Amino acid sequence: MADANQDSIQVVFQDAEAAVDAADSLSALEEVRILFLGRKGRIADLMKELKSLDEQERKARGKLLNDRKRILSSKFDDKKLALEQATGVDETGEDVTLPGTQFRRGRRHVLLRVMDEIVGVFNQMGFDVVEGPEIEDVFHNFEALNIPKSHIARSPEENFFITDDYLLRSQTSPMQIRIMEQSQPPIRVVVPGRVYRPDTVDATHHFMFHQLEGLMVDKGINFADLISCLTLWAQRMFGEHTKVRFRPHYFPFTEPSAEMDVSCPFCKKGNGSCSVCGSTGWLEIMGCGMVHPNVFRAVGYDPEVYSGFAFGMGPGRIAMLRYGIRDLRHFIENNISFLEQF
């Protein structure tokens, strides 16, 4: 065994440090580690030689060895980190194009999500959101809404009567009456919910559907307020550049009445035929109007003092228009192939 003097220690460590520097891969670095820092490595040999020295020498040399070893270890760790960062964490490497592990993601139902969105815009405009009963009495569903017994809308074939006096509501408008009965103006409220009307079931008709009703009552509310409110809503729902138009129409519980159309977002107006709007360039979205004085009288509001507007729309139709859904039976079928698209 050669003399384990200071010089040979220096040499070993110089060699080690040079080898660490020179290592150009993690596997090469591992070889360096085994060679110098391993159990049978050169530094281990140096440690063995300490046995043959006397106590004073052993202490001094031992300290020197440990200090140098600590420095080398640290250098080794730095080099390893640098090599890892350069080549990627794991040299063996996965095929990064493999598909990710699937986890189950549920969905809101598209129709109910659209309903929430519609309601959300009105909520931001200061409208409270309330729900009303689905089983209504004839006073709230008809009489108070200025629909007398003789009106065709009241006939047994046009409704789902449970008894002579109770039926499944044919519109969400009865809740307007309940709200006005329960509180005093000012009122600003929207009412979402299910409504029922006998109908044959096909791509565009069903006996059960959703409606959203709105009501605003105060002193001095006029037709311009109605037009402004709904125009602002439409622009929030369908885009800033959406145009709207109001066509005179008829509802028993509003006068003047109107239907609101929005500009068809799908067609370039007048340019050939559009399957969505039938090339009129307009899509009918909702009915609206100024609350009829008879409705106010039915709830005990003085129509000379108070005025207001009401509106009603079908979120189902809006969802169909927006997403290009052609058959509303999809909504109620709840086939996952449909639900998962939204």
Added chain:
Amino acid sequence: MKYSYQWLKEYVDFSWAPEELANRMTMAGLEVGTLDKVGDDVCLDAEVTSNRPDWNGHLSAAREISALTGNYIQKPEQTFARVSENILSSGSVTVEDAKLCPRYTAQLIRGVTIKESPAWLQQRLLTIGLRPINVVVDVTNYVMHEYNQPLHAFDYEKLNGSKIIVRRANKEETITAIDEKEYRLDPEMLVIADADRAVAIAGVMGGAATEISQNSTMVLMESAAFHPLNIRKTSKQLGLSSDSSYRFERGVDVQAVLEASNRAVDLIVSLAGGEVVGEAIDINTSKPEEKIITLSYRGLRRALSLDVGVSTIEQILSSLDLDIVDSHREGVSIKVPSFRPDLNLEVDLIEEVARIHGYDKIETKASFSVRVPRANPTADKMQIVHNVLTGAGFYECMSDSFLLNSMDQYQNMWNDMPALSVRNPVRQEQALLRKSLLPSLLLLCKNNENAGHRDARLYEVAHAYHAGDKEISKIQEPELLSFLGDMSFLEMKGVVSALLDALHISVTPVFEPVRHAIFTNAASMSLDGHCVGFLGETSKPAAKQAGLKSKPMLCELRIHDLFASVPDVLQYQDIFRFPPVLRDLAILVDDNVRWQDVQDLVKKTGGELLREVRFFDLYRDDKMGADKKSLAFSLVYQAPDRTLTTAEIDKLQNAIVSSLKKKLSAAIRD
């Protein structure tokens, strides 16, 4: 209602092409849907709203155009002369039920030659989708579509006894109508009869026996008004409707009944020859209503936020044939004509002015007054429910409120009163209003299974319908949250726990075994002593009834009761900064020992320093014995203010072990 473009032009001047005309009519409230070219003419198909039955005649549509253009309307003139003979007498026509027939007129034309109508008349009818038959029938159709007044022509010589009797049908009376079908009538129905038999179903269809034929020479022209509801009822009951019944159901102008008859008679005389014999018989018991409505200019301005000139207002009103009876600085009063039963109040006149002037003239405001809506804590909580369920992989569904009758026995967990039903369900076998959402979800699961979607996780939030007792006014509509999935009972419980956790419900739910037809191995869940819901596996019979191959785990909760346990305020709790120590324990107990009992005992014995008891395994083995099981759990010890010493922990652990041994006869497993 179909309008002919050329026909409208006969009454009022306008230069608009058909598309422009359609647009103008639409923007005035008479919505034109489609335009079709028919020969040289164009057919405009419009939607007539139920408040304007008068729009079922061309003259009324022409009136709208007159109001929009400001041009005069030219009504047809009558030029025929009457022969002063009296074949018809006051005894010729009898009205037995004046309520069902408030006005009946009859006129006689003698010496008519039945032939084809002239080309112009045929063209008009073809444009609006009618088939020309012969000159007399064509004229009745023409005038019906002109005046909105149905007319009927009888072959006078075929009327037995030369009489017309307007009466209710006799029991078992029958008639063969002009459609060649025989109809059985009843005393609720009104008929036009001669001395012996019914010759027409009043307002609906004429009889074949007295129909105008090639040989007819004497025409009795009927023009009448019938009770709308009675005509509707008869039409529905016989399953028979016509252009006539359609108009009578919606209401005709009683005051114009004779004018329309005169127009028809005039046309027949000029086109088919003949002479009108004597005066018209007119049995009129109607009382014309005198309605005056006042429109105040201030009211108009306020309602529309629009300034409309006085002369514009007056011009609009008078061109709509609303005669101005008084006008002054404050406003104007009009007399409501008989063809406008929809006009009753000032608001109705405001609408007339607004729609003719144009809704587009009303200015939109750029902003809307601010109001902060009421807070809606239920909506916020509902959002959490949706987040948790969609996050756990459930698809929200929206299903029919009506349930298949065959599933009725599976919806009694909340309420065992009979399910409500409607009188006229769309499908007889699906007539019940559901009391629970779970059966519906099972059916949706089946549909998805059949479509190839296994392991579906579905949920729905909707109302169920519970009869309180015999009193229908005590119906309740609780909102339910229901979900199902292909998972174990404990996995389902995990979803429920996640939901309770997300809602920050801190009270411990209590689960008790329960039995209901839709479940096997089910439990009820209670919070604060109230039953909030149920969970369990679908029972075999329920799955079979639903047509399901799988048996998903089900859960249904009452939203209102669930939300009632959500704390109003969430409070921060100090984090424990000192490390916890976990000690695992596995015990062997009798099968009938519930986890709840173990947990309760351990918690009680462990006290405050036992922060958590974490169950992690249930194990059974034949080696243990048939009625034994092993429960394994971790005990988490932690103090808020110090690191616990081994001695402290050992003390507690030993106390726990000894109480388990003593109270539950547990054996400790290594």
